[in-house]
Amino acid sequence: MGPAQHSRTNRMSKVTVIGLGIMGLPMAINLVKAGHTVTGFNRSSDKMDKLVSEGGSAATSIADAVKDADVVITMVPDSPDVEGVVSGDDGVFANAKKGALWIDASSIRPDVAVELSRQARDAGLKPLDAPVSGGEQGAIDAVLSIMVGGEKEDFDAAQDVLAAVGKTIVHVGPSGSGQTVKAANQLIVAVNIGVLSEAIVFLEAYGVDTDAALKVLGGGLAGSKVLDQKGQKMLDRNFDPGFRLALHHKDLGIVTSAAREAGVATPLGAVVAQLVASLVNTGDGGLDHSGLFKLINQLSGK
The missing domain is CATH 3.40.50.720 (NAD(P)-binding Rossmann-like Domain)
Known part of the structure; x- marks a missing residue:
């Protein structure tokens, strides 16, 4: 040194x-x-x-x-x-x-x-x-x-x-840029969690070996850190918080507001923001953000 x-x-x-x-x-x-x-x-x-x-x-x-x-x-x-x-x-x-x-x-x-x-x-x-x-x-x-x-x-x-x-x-x-990139990060993570939830509900409906399915999906283009870190939590229905839904709800509010100010359309982000808002407003804000799976599961009557 x-x-x-x-x-x-x-x-x-x-x-x-x-x-x-x-x-x-x-x-x-x-x-x-x-x-x-x-x-x-x-x-x-x-x-x-x-x-x-x-x-x-x-x-x-x-x-x-x-x-x-x-x-x-x-x-x-x-x-x-x-x-x-x-x-x-x-x-x-x-x-x-x-x-x-x-x-x-x-x-x-x-x-x-x-x-x-x-x-x-x-x-x-x-x-x-x-x-x-x-x-x-x-x-x-x-x-x-x-x-x-x-x-x-x-x-x-x-x-x-x-x-x-x-x-x-x-x-x-410059100042503020870190927060802008973090907002984009939270947009990507939330949508990823939402679609991973849909995929697992879909797999379970067909009686597929979900452990095996996530292993092979994780090794291909569908793989992601969200799949690696949150997939098992969804399979186990274990939503002990590592990052609470209430905080992701706050972050998605930042995303949707900033996107509107910039004149940018975020249709997938808007949908997942509403789903997360629903969970928070009905008392599940203390769950891990992978708890979005709970609502996606309910929407299919599971």
């Missing part, structure tokens, strides 16, 4: 993670494993206790969490949640030190990401919108795909931290 890179790693060694949920906690733990000094803040203390047991530390407030951080990562559910943790006298922008990197790994509206990035720069911070894909297992295994919007210089400075939690890390453009 050359001198320049060594100094960059030292500068980025104090990392704060705000939001220790299904994704944020394993990301924080992987940052500890990579050698960073990690402080966590979460509304519920049990998640902070888990981080402490893994070698991190817990903060008593957002202001306390970010005051000495070189890098602040936020990983919370939605646009209002991000606004809530970064704004105000107790928020990230008012309390993080000048020159710190702010990496928002949440999935939020692209227009909100652009505005918050502007506010972060006004506060002397270096913002990156860096939503992730790969689900809970990807976070645990530190193999997330990370799509990053922001200044290239700031993206380069964040490499040591991002590499501790992800595998495919790509700068996709």
